[in-house]
Amino acid sequence: MFGTITTEMLLAVLPEIALLVLVAIVFIVDLILVEKQRGGLAWLTAAGLAITFFLTLFFARPGDSSELVWGGMLRHDWLAYIFKLLFLATAFLTALLTVGWECIWRKGEFYVLLLTSTLGMTLMAASADLIMLFLSIETTSIPLYIMAGFMTEDDKSTESGFKYLLFGAMTTAVMLYGLSLLYGFAGTTNLYEMATALNAAKVPGPVLVGTLLLILLGFGFKVALVPLHFWAPDVYEGAPTPVTAFLSTASKAAGFAVLARVMIAAFPSILADWQTIIAIAAGLSMTVGNAVALTQHNIKRLLAYSSIAHAGYALLGVAAASELGVVSVVYYFLVYAVTQMAAFAIVIIVWHKVGSDEIEDYAGLSRRSPMLAVAMLLAFLSLAGVPPLGGFIAKILVFAAAVEAGLVWLAVLGVLNAIVGLYYYLIVLKVIYLSEPKDERPVPVLRSHAAALITTIALVLVLGIVLAPWFSWAQASAAGLF
Amino acid sequence: MQIPNILSIIVFLPIVAGAVMLFIPPKNRDLIHRFALAVGLVCFLLSLVVYFSFDPNGARYQFLEKFDWLPALGISYYVGVDGITAPLVLLTGVVIFTGVIISQRIDDRPREFFSFLFILASGVFGVFVSLDLFALFFFYEIAVFPMYLLIALWGWKQTREYAAMKLTLYLFIGSVIALVGALAMYFASGLNTFDMIALEGANFSPEFQNLWFPFVFFGFAVLGGIFPFHNWSPDGHVAAPTAVSMFHAGVLMKLGAFAALRVGIMLMPIGAQTHLPWIILLTLVNVVYGALIAMVQTDFKYMIGFSSVSHMGLVAMGFATLNYNGYLGAGVQMFSHGVMTALFFAVVGMVYDQAHTREIPKLGGLVKYMPFVAVAFIIGGLTSMGMPGFSGFIAEFPIFMGLWNSHPWIAIVAAISVAVTAAYIMRAIGRVFFGEVPSELEGHMHDVKFSEKLALSVLCIFMVGIGLFPGIIVPLVNAGVNTVLSLLGGA
Numbered sequence: 010m011f012g013t014i015t016t017e018m019l020l021a022v023l024p025e026i027a028l029l030v031l032v033a034i035v036f037i038v039d040l041i042l043v044e045k046q047r048g049g050l051a052w053l054t055a056a057g058l059a060i061t062f063f064l065t066l067f068f069a070r071p072g073d074s075s076e077l078v079w080g081g082m083l084r085h086d087w088l089a090y091i092f093k094l095l096f097l098a099t100a101f102l103t104a105l106l107t108v109g110w111e112c113i114w115r116k117g118e119f120y121v122l123l124l125t126s127t128l129g130m131t132l133m134a135a136s137a138d139l140i141m142l143f144l145s146i147e148t149t150s151i152p153l154y155i156m157a158g159f160m161t162e163d164d165k166s167t168e169s170g171f172k173y174l175l176f177g178a179m180t181t182a183v184m185l186y187g188l189s190l191l192y193g194f195a196g197t198t199n200l201y202e203m204a205t206a207l208n209a210a211k212v213p214g215p216v217l218v219g220t221l222l223l224i225l226l227g228f229g230f231k232v233a234l235v236p237l238h239f240w241a242p243d244v245y246e247g248a249p250t251p252v253t254a255f256l257s258t259a260s261k262a263a264g265f266a267v268l269a270r271v272m273i274a275a276f277p278s279i280l281a282d283w284q285t286i287i288a289i290a291a292g293l294s295m296t297v298g299n300a301v302a303l304t305q306h307n308i309k310r311l312l313a314y315s316s317i318a319h320a321g322y323a324l325l326g327v328a329a330a331s332e333l334g335v336v337s338v339v340y341y342f343l344v345y346a347v348t349q350m351a352a353f354a355i356v357i358i359v360w361h362k363v364g365s366d367e368i369e370d371y372a373g374l375s376r377r378s379p380m381l382a383v384a385m386l387l388a389f390l391s392l393a394g395v396p397p398l399g400g401f402i403a404k405i406l407v408f409a410a411a412v413e414a415g416l417v418w419l420a421v422l423g424v425l426n427a428i429v430g431l432y433y434y435l436i437v438l439k440v441i442y443l444s445e446p447k448d449e450r451p452v453p454v455l456r457s458h459a460a461a462l463i464t465t466i467a468l469v470l471v472l473g474i475v476l477a478p479w480f481s482w483a484q485a486s487a488a489g490l491f
Numbered sequence: 492m493q494i495p496n497i498l499s500i501i502v503f504l505p506i507v508a509g510a511v512m513l514f515i516p517p518k519n520r521d522l523i524h525r526f527a528l529a530v531g532l533v534c535f536l537l538s539l540v541v542y543f544s545f546d547p548n549g550a551r552y553q554f555l556e557k558f559d560w561l562p563a564l565g566i567s568y569y570v571g572v573d574g575i576t577a578p579l580v581l582l583t584g585v586v587i588f589t590g591v592i593i594s595q596r597i598d599d600r601p602r603e604f605f606s607f608l609f610i611l612a613s614g615v616f617g618v619f620v621s622l623d624l625f626a627l628f629f630f631y632e633i634a635v636f637p638m639y640l641l642i643a644l645w646g647w648k649q650t651r652e653y654a655a656m657k658l659t660l661y662l663f664i665g666s667v668i669a670l671v672g673a674l675a676m677y678f679a680s681g682l683n684t685f686d687m688i689a690l691e692g693a694n695f696s697p698e699f700q701n702l703w704f705p706f707v708f709f710g711f712a713v714l715g716g717i718f719p720f721h722n723w724s725p726d727g728h729v730a731a732p733t734a735v736s737m738f739h740a741g742v743l744m745k746l747g748a749f750a751a752l753r754v755g756i757m758l759m760p761i762g763a764q765t766h767l768p769w770i771i772l773l774t775l776v777n778v779v780y781g782a783l784i785a786m787v788q789t790d791f792k793y794m795i796g797f798s799s800v801s802h803m804g805l806v807a808m809g810f811a812t813l814n815y816n817g818y819l820g821a822g823v824q825m826f827s828h829g830v831m832t833a834l835f836f837a838v839v840g841m842v843y844d845q846a847h848t849r850e851i852p853k854l855g856g857l858v859k860y861m862p863f864v865a866v867a868f869i870i871g872g873l874t875s876m877g878m879p880g881f882s883g884f885i886a887e888f889p890i891f892m893g894l895w896n897s898h899p900w901i902a903i904v905a906a907i908s909v910a911v912t913a914a915y916i917m918r919a920i921g922r923v924f925f926g927e928v929p930s931e932l933e934g935h936m937h938d939v940k941f942s943e944k945l946a947l948s949v950l951c952i953f954m955v956g957i958g959l960f961p962g963i964i965v966p967l968v969n970a971g972v973n974t975v976l977s978l979l980g981g982a
Contacts, residue, residue: 375603383513395636396629405625405670409564412674420674424667431663435639435656442644443652476561484563 018078021085021135023069024061024093028128031057032121039117047115051108051457054120058101058127065093075489081199082141084270086489089135091339091482092266095346096134099259100127102350102465106251106357108457112160113249119159122152123255130263137274139188139198142267146184146231149263150177153256157248169247176230176240184227190220191275203275218282224271225286231264234324235293238317245313250360253309254353257316258346265320265342269327269335273490280330284414288328292422294321299429308356309366311433312349315392318430319345325407325423329414335487336480337406343479344391344399344472351388351465354458355381362452368437373446381452382441384466389434391469394427399472496556498570501537501580502616502630505530505587509609517602524595527605531591534612538584545577547966551974552622552688560626565684569623574971575752575822576619578964579745582829583619585953586741587612589946590734593837596844597645597732604645607637608734615738618746624673624685624754628666634746635662635714638727638739645732654723654730661723662714665747669710669754672703676758690758691978697761704762708755708770714747716803718776725796733840736792740799741833745825748806752975756810760979764813771811775901777804782911791842791849791923794915795835798875801908802828808905809890817893818975822968824886827874827957831883834871834950838864841943842923845936851919856928860936865924867947872916874954877909882957885965 019026035054042049075086083089100123107114129148136142154177158170192198194217195206207217226237233241245253276283298318305311323345326338356366358381363370375382391398404427411420454462472479508530515523545553552571560566572580590608597604610633617630642655677685680693695703713720724744728736756763781801788794802824809821841864842857843849858865874883887909894902928936957964 375600379513379517379600379603390636396632401629401632405628405674408671409674409677412671413678417671417675420671421668424671425664427667428660428664432656432660435659438640439643439652442640476566477559477563480561480563 017076017085020069021071021078021083024065024097024131025128027057027061027064028124028131031061032124032128035117035120035124044115047117048108050117050120051104051114054124055101055104055457058097058104058124062094062097062101065090065097069093071489077137077201081201082138083132083135084137084201085135087482087486088266088270088335088339088489091343091486092134092262093131095262095342096127096130096259099255099262099346099350100124102354102461103251103255103259105457105461106254106354109361109455110249110251110357112162113251119156122156126152126156126255127259130259133263134266136267136270137200139192139200142200142271143185143188146181146227146267149260150181150231153252153260156252157244157256159252160249163247165247166249167247169244172240172247173244180227180230180237184224187220187223187227190223194220200271200274204277207275208278214279214282217276217279221276221279221283222286228264228268228271229290232261232268232320233317234290234320235297235317238294238298241317242310242313245316246307246309246366250309250353250357250366253313254350254357257312257353258349261316261320262342262346265323265327265338269338270490272327273330273335284328284330287324288416288419291321291324291328292419294318294324295423295426296321299426299433303429303433305433306368307366308368308371308437311368311437312352312356315430315433316349318426319392321426322404322407322423325411325416325419328416328419329410331410331414332484332487332491333406333413334410335490336483337403337410339483339486340406340479341403343483344403344469347465347468347472348388348391348398348400351384351462351469352392354462354465355385355388358454358458358462359452361455368440369444370447371437371441372444374441374452376446377449378452378454381454384462385441386438387466387469389438391473393431393434395431397470397473399469402473402476496554496570497537497541498554498572498620499556501534501541501584502570502613502620504537504613505534505609505616506613506633509606509613512602512606512609515602517600520598520601523602523605527591527594527601527609530609531588535584535588538581541572542577542581545572545574545967547574547970551970555622560623564625565682565686566625567623567686568626569686570620570626571622572620573974574967574969575975576749576971577967578822578826579619579749580616582745582826583612583615583742585830585949586738586833589833589837589949590737592942592946593737593840594732594734595942599645604641607641608738611637611641611738615742615746618750622687624677624687624690626685627687627750627754628670628673631666631746631750632663634743635659635666638662638735638743641735642727642731645735646730647732650726651730654726658723658727661720665710665713665720667710669707669750672707672710673754675699675703676707687753687758693758695759695761700759700762701765704755704759704766707759708751708763708766711747711750711755712807714744715751715807716744716747716777716800717807718773718780718800718804721777721781721800724800725793728796728799728836729790729792733836736836736840737833740796740836741829744799744803745829748803748810748821748825751807752810757975757978763979767811767813771808771898771901774804774808774811775905777801778808778905778908779911782908782915786911786915789851791851791854791919792836792839794851794919795832795839798835798912798915799828799832801912802832802875805887805890809893812890812893812897813979814893814897815972815976816889816896818972819965819968820886820889820891820893822972823882823957823964824890826964827882827886827954830950830953831871831874834867834947834954835875837943837947837950838868838871841939846932851922853929853931854923855926855932856924857936858924859928861938863944864939864947867951868924869920870951870954872920874958875916876913880955880958882954885957885961
């Protein structure tokens with residue numbers, strides 16, 4: 010079916026191959042180890058992911074031109090490459106953060122699910138075919154449903170998993186319907202032949218926009234855009250926090266990779282329409298996400314709503330539908346993923362000591378553990394978009410893309426939203442720095458958590474200060490789409 | 492090895508010191524205080540070096556240094572000082588040094604306090620020396636943010652949370668609005684660069700300038716305390732701890748005025764000519780209304796806070812005259828008001844620390860206990876009134892001259908503020924330092940420490956020095972102002 014298998018084709022799926030091997034290894038090791046030793050599984054998974062990350066980084070780098078491989082199922086390009094690295098890195102951090110989390114970290118199946126979901130994401134980022142796209146989205150989602158509900162004795166976790174499953178299944182079905190319509194109109198499943206085929210078939214604009222809306226319903230659910238965001242706060246709150254971290258970073262990024270690719274590759278004929286749709290969704294997500302985040306008392310819910318708002322900011326880049334727009338989306342997700350991971354790392358560290366995710370329980374963190382408070386300060390300020398942290402340049406880029414594309418109103422809405430965001434991030438920081446602690450003892454930090462936190466905080470700073478290399482990565486991935 | 496550019500050292504020394512400081516064990520308070528003093532002193536000395544080695548007859552920008560930062564978008568790290576910014580760099584050095592001295596009494600988490608203060612200082616230095624629009628924003632927001640924590644954590648308990656949040660939101664809204672304007676400028680120029688010297692030659696169309704000038708100008712002028720967006724400033728000043736009030740009123744407000752000039756007026760001169768004639772009315776409100784409100788305050792610190800609103804109004808008014816004298820005066824006023832208001836807040840802090848009240852009617856006769864402080868405050872007061880022989884005169888006189896040339900009626904109305912200022916300053920001097928000592932204060936007042944006298948002396952030296960020898964600042968500002976005027980005239 011594929012003809013001869015070339016090295017190029019193998020290298021294009023190097024991360025997937027490595028992940029599969031890792032899944033097998035984790036399975037086998039899980040059988041060999043006795044209960045007490047199984048804590049090593051987290052470290053094994055993390056190590057395997059780190060190796061996969063570096064293998065991918067050095068060997069799976071695409072050339073200057075983008076190529077369709079494996080019979081047109083996948084596209085070997087920079088967008089896929091960068092997002093694959095991003096998924097591997099977030100999965101690595103997630104594995105580190107699971108250490109010490111009761112009911113997860115001694116269970117081999119959890120890590121198998123994590124790796125499988127990561128595998129699905131790497132395929133999502135590279136899919137160039139409707140079939141592949143659907144399969145990879147399902148491969149990503151189904152393990153996530155189970156992971157969200159993994160703490161079976163905990164009602165909230167079970168509710169979270171179930172809710173995620175129901176909403177997910179519903180929207181996926183609608184999306185699948187949209188994809189089937191699209192195939193019906195175009196007569197091809199390949200994304201990169203879609204535009205020409207749709208033109209040739211002379212599909213009326215409104216029909217195509219309708220089909221697009223069905224598909225967007227699925228994508229919008231994955232990235233939690235308003236009005237498809239209702240699941241996110243409950244699922245984020247109920248799921249085990251490491252899973253929440255993974256959901257709100259990797260899964261969201263995967264959704265965006267697909268969104269950007271599909272929109273730009275398949276729908277150039279209705280550009281103006283989808284730009285408007287995306288712009289409205291961006292405005293709504295920013296505004297609703299930030300407004301509701303203002304009233305939250307639980308840090309996980311706060312981060313859930315803030316992540317809805319962040320998806321809105323990133324959408325500005327998609328709405329711009331330009332090279333700079335895609336560059337800004339890619340840069341945004343590099344920054345957002347590490348920042349959000351840093352924030353969740355702290356949430357997890359504090360949870361282990363305090364056993365609560367209420368913001369009031371963070372009172373006086375600066376007196377208990379000054380360095381942890383500084384880390385939280387940096388993570389939250391990066392989310393708020395304050396220099397010299399990554400969030401600043403990420404926000405500037407999306408706003409710049411919007412202004413360049415003539416969407417000045419959206420950029421203005423965006424910057425005003427950034428102020429609202431700043432407000433609630435400051436409230437949390439105020440609790441950390443200003444309120445008196447109920448308990449003066451320092452918060453202990455596990456070695457693996459410290460490793461994850463230090464890595465992410467360092468990256469937040471590096472992404473905010475050294476700009477050129479990451480920008481040229483993002484540029485390469487944007488160039489591959491147009 | 493190449494010696495790094497002195498401006499880059501000035502910009503990065505404080506933030507690096509601030510980061511290093513976070514690793515000093517918190518119990519080691521003496522080390523923390525000494526380290527902070529050393530950093531403050533070095534900043535001060537370096538800024539003196541920059542100031543006195545700036546050649547007013549030399550190139551427009553001196554001590555230039557440029558590195559590519561993000562070449563794909565034309566972003567570079569590009570620094571240099573001109574005749575307007577060299578005094579501002581010195582001002583920052585002076586205020587950070589004296590501010591650190593005054594803060595030796597901070598005992599709640601001094602490590603974090605100085606760390607945030609130094610991050611703020613880096614941001615301020617960065618804005619003054621940046622010649623790249625992106626870098627300017629980068630440093631601007633670094634300068635604005637730490638204020639929140641400094642006020643909320645170490646400020647006056649009654650209002651600190653409210654004031655800190657109000658200030659932060661006002662300033663951030665201003666800065667992001669200006670940011671959208673800056674992005675619009677970047678794309679409209681078509682030059683693919685954030686280099687402000689290049690953007691000066693971008694020839695934006697008059698429609699573009701008229702549309703965007705107000706956004707950029709007001710976005711920054713919020714921090715300069717322009718009416719009707721001045722409301723955050725007295726609250727912020729009062730709630731802030733002494734060193735932060737000094738820094739805030741002394742330096743940060745200049746940041747707003749300077750950025751409004753650098754990005755607003757200098758990059759969009761046509762827009763400036765369209766809009767400044769009505770903006771001058773707002774600055775008139777600043778000047779007169781600020782002075783009147785200061786007059787009715789009974790709280791010593793609020794009085795100083797509103798006097799800043801009034802004096803900063805003079806800076807903006809100088810800009811709005813659009814003529815040489817106005818700009819020259821505004822340039823000197825930025826420096827003069829900076830040291831003067833830093834001194835005022837330092838004195839208020841010293842009085843409050845001992846008297847535990849800032850209500851002017853409850854104070855009195857302090858000259859008996861702290862004669863040195865009283866003399867310093869009187870020097871500051873005379874500067875504030877614009878007395879000849881003090882820097883205030885060198886600043887305000889040209890502003891009024893310029894104003895007389897461009898808007899005689901406004902000059903007459905604005906002159907009311909001089910009388911009002913004299914009234915409230917004299918009243919404060921009389922009530923706080925002379926007269927009877929209230930019985931509550933007797934016994935527990937004492938003179939200030941030597942180091943604090945040193946800080947006050949440094950500030951006084953500049954006010955008197957410039958007043959007696961205007962030649963140490965006027966040629967520099969003159970050089971800077973001529974460039975601004977050539978941009979305005981060339982439009």
